[in-house]
Each structure stands twice: as C-alpha cells, then as structure tokens.
Amino acid sequence: MGVLLPDSILRNELIAVLAAFVAINTIVYVTLAVAKILPKLYLRDHLSARNRRSETRSIDPDAPI
Numbered sequence: 001m002g003v004l005l006p007d008s009i010l011r012n013e014l015i016a017v018l019a020a021f022v023a024i025n026t027i028v029y030v031t032l033a034v035a036k037i038l039p040k041l042y043l044r045d046h047l048s049a050r051n052r053r054s055e056t057r058s059i060d061p062d063a064p065i
Contacts, residue, residue, distance in 0.1 A: 009015065
C-alpha cells in the first residue's frame with residue numbers, strides 16, 4: 001500500500017504516462033537552465049580568419065589587427 005495513494009492508483013497506466021511526461025519535462029528544463037548558465041559560444045570565433053583584413057584600417061596605426 002502506498003503512503004498517500006493506494007497501490008492500485010499508482011500502478012495505473014495514466015499515472016505512468018504522467019510520470020514519464022514530468023520526467024521528460026524536468027530533463028528539458030534542467031538542460032535549458034544549464035545552457036543558460038554556460039558562456040555563449042560563437043561559431044565565427046572557431047572558424048578560420050581568412051575573411052579578416054591583413055592590415056588595420058584604423059586611424060591609429062598601432063591598433064591591433
């Protein structure tokens with residue numbers, strides 16, 4: 001016998017579907033929370049720099065490239 005509900009209710013198929021939905025929903029929200037905590041990754045930072053200028057066009061001649 002269950003603590004709050006009888007065993008017959010806890011073994012119901014509808015309760016099993018509801019428990020699976022809650023489990024999947026929890027995993028999705030935990031994944032979103034962890035993704036929000038981590039720093040953002042930009043694809044351009046990891047691609048080659050062939051589209052960047054070889055020399056600066058700044059007014060300051062000693063500016064970094």
